[in-house]
Amino acid sequence: MSEQQVLSIESxxxxxNGRYVLNGIDLEVNRxxxxxxxxxxxxxxxxxxxxxxxxxxxxVGTVRIFGKDIADGDVEYKRRIGYVPxxxxxxxxxxxxxxxxxxxELYGMSYEDADYKAKLLMDCFGLEKSYHSRIASFSKGMRxxxxxxxxxxxxxxxLFLDEPxxxxxxxSVMVVKEILSQLSAKGTTIFYSSHIMDxxxxxxxxxxxxxxxxxxxxGTFKQLQQQSMEGSLTLEEVFNQLTGFNEHIAIAERFVSIxxxxx
Amino acid sequence: xxxxxxFRTLKILDRFRPIIARTGADYDVLRLILRVKFQMxxxxxxxxxxxxxxxxxxxxGNQFHRSLWLYGLMGLMMVPFIVWDTGHFMLQMGxxxxxxxxxxxxxxxxxxxxxxxxxxxxxxxxxxPVNGRTVGMARAIHAGVYLVLLTGSLTGIPLIxxxxxxxxxxxxxxxxxxxLINMLILVxxxxxxxxxxxxxxxxxxxxxxxxxxxxxxxxIAIGYQLVIRSFSMFDFGMVxxxxxxxxxxxxxxxxxxxxxxxxxxxxxxxxxFTALAVLVPVVSLIVYVKLMPxxxxxxxxxxxxxxxxxxxxxTWDRLISKVVSRSREEQACFxxxxxxxxxxxxxxxxxxxxxxxSFVLPYIFWYTQLQSSTWAEFRQSSFVYTFYIVLILVVxxxxxxxxxxxxxxxxxxxxxxxxxxSALYKGALKAFLCNMFLPIFLVNAILFTWTFGLRILxxxxxxxxxxxxxxPLAGKLLLRKPPFSQSFSVxxxxxxxxxxxxxPVLAMLWGVxxxxxxxxxxxxxxxxxxxxANVLLWTLLFRENKTAAKRPVVA
Numbered sequence: 162m163s164e165q166q167v168l169s170i171e172s173x174x175x176x177x178n179g180r181y182v183l184n185g186i187d188l189e190v191n192r193x194x195x196x197x198x199x200x201x202x203x204x205x206x207x208x209x210x211x212x213x214x215x216x217x218x219x220x221v222g223t224v225r226i227f228g229k230d231i232a233d234g235d236v237e238y239k240r241r242i243g244y245v246p247x248x249x250x251x252x253x254x255x256x257x258x259x260x261x262x263x264x265x266e267l268y269g270m271s272y273e274d275a276d277y278k279a280k281l282l283m284d285c286f287g288l289e290k291s292y293h294s295r296i297a298s299f300s301k302g303m304r305x306x307x308x309x310x311x312x313x314x315x316x317x318x319x320l321f322l323d324e325p326x327x328x329x330x331x332x333s334v335m336v337v338k339e340i341l342s343q344l345s346a347k348g349t350t351i352f353y354s355s356h357i358m359d360x361x362x363x364x365x366x367x368x369x370x371x372x373x374x375x376x377x378x379x380g381t382f383k384q385l386q387q388q389s390m391e392g393s394l395t396l397e398e399v400f401n402q403l404t405g406f407n408e409h410i411a412i413a414e415r416f417v418s419i420x421x422x423x424x
Numbered sequence: 425x426x427x428x429x430x431f432r433t434l435k436i437l438d439r440f441r442p443i444i445a446r447t448g449a450d451y452d453v454l455r456l457i458l459r460v461k462f463q464m465x466x467x468x469x470x471x472x473x474x475x476x477x478x479x480x481x482x483x484x485g486n487q488f489h490r491s492l493w494l495y496g497l498m499g500l501m502m503v504p505f506i507v508w509d510t511g512h513f514m515l516q517m518g519x520x521x522x523x524x525x526x527x528x529x530x531x532x533x534x535x536x537x538x539x540x541x542x543x544x545x546x547x548x549x550x551x552x553p554v555n556g557r558t559v560g561m562a563r564a565i566h567a568g569v570y571l572v573l574l575t576g577s578l579t580g581i582p583l584i585x586x587x588x589x590x591x592x593x594x595x596x597x598x599x600x601x602x603x604l605i606n607m608l609i610l611v612x613x614x615x616x617x618x619x620x621x622x623x624x625x626x627x628x629x630x631x632x633x634x635x636x637x638x639x640x641x642x643x644i645a646i647g648y649q650l651v652i653r654s655f656s657m658f659d660f661g662m663v664x665x666x667x668x669x670x671x672x673x674x675x676x677x678x679x680x681x682x683x684x685x686x687x688x689x690x691x692x693x694x695x696x697f698t699a700l701a702v703l704v705p706v707v708s709l710i711v712y713v714k715l716m717p718x719x720x721x722x723x724x725x726x727x728x729x730x731x732x733x734x735x736x737x738x739t740w741d742r743l744i745s746k747v748v749s750r751s752r753e754e755q756a757c758f759x760x761x762x763x764x765x766x767x768x769x770x771x772x773x774x775x776x777x778x779x780x781x782s783f784v785l786p787y788i789f790w791y792t793q794l795q796s797s798t799w800a801e802f803r804q805s806s807f808v809y810t811f812y813i814v815l816i817l818v819v820x821x822x823x824x825x826x827x828x829x830x831x832x833x834x835x836x837x838x839x840x841x842x843x844x845x846s847a848l849y850k851g852a853l854k855a856f857l858c859n860m861f862l863p864i865f866l867v868n869a870i871l872f873t874w875t876f877g878l879r880i881l882x883x884x885x886x887x888x889x890x891x892x893x894x895x896p897l898a899g900k901l902l903l904r905k906p907p908f909s910q911s912f913s914v915x916x917x918x919x920x921x922x923x924x925x926x927x928p929v930l931a932m933l934w935g936v937x938x939x940x941x942x943x944x945x946x947x948x949x950x951x952x953x954x955x956x957a958n959v960l961l962w963t964l965l966f967r968e969n970k971t972a973a974k975r976p977v978v979a
Contacts, residue, residue, distance in 0.1 A: 211724075214551045218721050239553040246547045252460065254467040263460045267453065267552040295467070 165191045167319055167350045173222035175208055182208050184374035195345040197365030198354040201404055205374045206354050210321050214244060240268055243317035245325045249304045253297035257307050268315035282310045301328030320351045338364055362396035372404050431462050433569050447713050449561040453554050457562040495577040502582045507589050513682035521675035528609050531574055533637050539567045540614055543726050560716030571606045601678045607705040611712045621722035634769040642780035677701035748854050757851025762859050770829030770912055775821055782817035783864055786810035808880045811887050812934045814868055819926040822898040825852050828908035845906045846966035852907035853899045882947045889954035890933055896961045
């Protein structure tokens with residue numbers, strides 16, 4: 162395994178209630194790659210990320226992060242990982258000052274460093290006035306910014322982002338996308354999972370499409386376009402084509418007709 | 425900020441650092457987690473009130489700490505059992521520990537289960553380099569600290585009494601046993617949850633935990649009533665006769681040491697009981713610490729929803745709603761309220777135990793009465809009026825109708841084109857009446873009729889009419905906020921005074937009932953009056969004028 166390799170997954174399988182949600186995933190990720198991790202609902206995206214973060218046990222296969230098997234029970238590898246979960250779960254009763262220093266300290270930072278950096282980062286997002294207010298009073302976008310800061314505060318080498326742009330306004334989206342591409346250019350590996358295909362198409366250096374617990378396509382956007390053969394133009398079309406979905410017009414027509422009661 | 429964030433509890437905990445570290449937990453991280461948890465507990469106040477921090481921060485304080493004095497008062501109840509030197513320690517201390525364990529266990533289940541089962545920790549803490557045992561340990565200590573505070577308040581006065589009346593040895597044994605009891609309760613509760621999480625997942629698991637919580641609360645509340653009432657047995661100077669089934673009663677394990685050391689020596693039974701008192705908590709603690717990391721893993725299952733059966737529900741609700749309400753809006757509100765009462769876990773946890781309790785309360789009175797009179801006499805007595813106690817549940821439940829775990833979803837009603845909230849109030853009250861109250865009423869009515877004979881049927885009818893008249897009244901006077909619109913965290917214990925206020929009212933209604941019963945034909949007159957009252961109360965209190973005047977804005 163080379164120094165460049167950050168993550169390697171070998172024939173990863175996972176079973177829930179007798180059904181395989183992951184059906185043999187193989188994936189190798191190198192330093193600085195920006196992976197767009199996409200797939201239909203229930204394809205196994207979140208499960209993969211949860212396994213990588215050690216939130217789920219009982220999988221079959223090998224997962225190595227920074228060259229170490231994560232099944233050995235040592236949680237040290239998480240020190241170099243940042244995570245933005247899909248659901249904005251935070252301790253709402255806390256203020257960003259308290260929450261961010263807390264998570265910073267869990268990653269092993271000192272209180273002072275965490276506080277200092279968190280304040281500056283809140284500043285960048287225009288939230289300096291809210292640094293000592295309860296998170297419970299925050300809008301969805303503000304919460305998302307706090308989550309992003311908490312994932313980046315300790316300068317991780319590997320980032321797992323699950324819909325990181327949800328709730329952000331257009332300007333903030335631009336800022337965050339730029340932050341991600343600069344981080345990636347400087348060597349941070351980013352695992353970006355989203356349903357918004359335009360964004361994934363634009364920012365990813367490599368796209369991994371999974372469906373029914375298997376890797377369906379893996380490559381640059383160009384390669385995926387070629388794989389889908391029919392000359393699909395956008396990632397959205399590639400996605401539809403590769404997952405064998407082409408009835409969106411029929412379904413929409415039916416839906417509208419039901420709404421307007423023309424059965 | 426920093427000086428307020430270090431808690432006295434943590435300073436005390438620091439002394440146990442070596443012991444905690446030996447379990448494999450990372451003490452510094454554990455302390456960090458606990459500090460944040462305590463900080464959050466201080467802020468259980470509705471956040472809207474204290475938006476921007478600063479001066480207002482001072483006003484916040486742990487709600488739990490504020491209610492501790494109440495437990496102190498409750499502790500007084502145990503004092504007579506300790507002072508009273510009957511020479512039968514097995515009985516008197518058995519009662520003390522019985523009361524104590526009931527109270528601690530109820531509190532553990534209803535108030536601190538959320539501490540043990542907090543799934544937010546998974547995404548926030550477990551994704552960081554923190555091992556499972558540290559998180560599990562933090563969780564256990566967090567709950568443990570509250571249990572110790574609770575026990576401390578409950579037993580403060582009894583402990584001093586014990587020291588004064590029975591001396592230092594008695595006091596020390598009491599203290600050690602209290603620690604063991606706390607361990608036992610904390611660990612067994614966690615192990616029960618662990619066991620359930622192992623075999624179930626998702627919604628089914630949550631339902632199961634909910635059901636166990638409700639059953640335990642009901643069981644504990646009933647058991648508590650029985651213990652209090654068995655007070656009378658003292659006069660007979662009962663002699664303790666050991667039996668195998670008593671091995672299943674933990675309060676007796678702890679009482680045994682007193683019987684052994686202070687009331688004339690031990691025997692095999694007492695040695696066994698005392699051994700259990702020590703061994704069971706210690707062994708289960710060791711098992712629990714071993715299983716802690718898997719506890720953390722199983723918590724994931726709580727978040728993961730399994731496949732649910734797609735059974736169509738609500739045919740019954742639709743039928744009933746059409747019978748009891750005419751407007752379509754009200755029918756919809758009826759059905760929604762009915763399913764909320766059936767499915768909303770937090771609501772069930774807070775309300776169902778009091779349902780169970782009001783259900784059995786009359787029979788506890790019967791039980792006391794039957795100790796002194798024969799069954800034949802009893803059947804001829806006027807104990808039929810104990811039925812009025814069941815009506816307490818109208819008050820307890822109606823007050824709770826405004827709460828919901830999903831109170832934020834109340835925007836649905838604000839978004840819908842509803843002129844005012846009366847359809848919602850009426851729907852919810854009728855749903856309570858038909859789906860919760862009537863079934864309990866009917867079962868009780870059958871039991872009562874079976875006991876007292878058909879002669880009481882008019883009385884049952886009167887009581888039913890009284891109940892249906894009280895419901896809209898209670899809704900108007902006590903509910904005040906639209907159903908399901910408030911968070912449970914706003915619920916204060918002060919709501920309890922409603923029940924005390926309701927008791928004289930019920931007593932009065934009972935008096936009126938007795939009066940009309942004594943006049944010949946009075947029942948019919950009273951029944952007619954009640955029917956008119958019902959019609960008037962249900963129609964006049966919640967009028968649906970289409971011109972929306974003032975709608976209370978819900979925060």
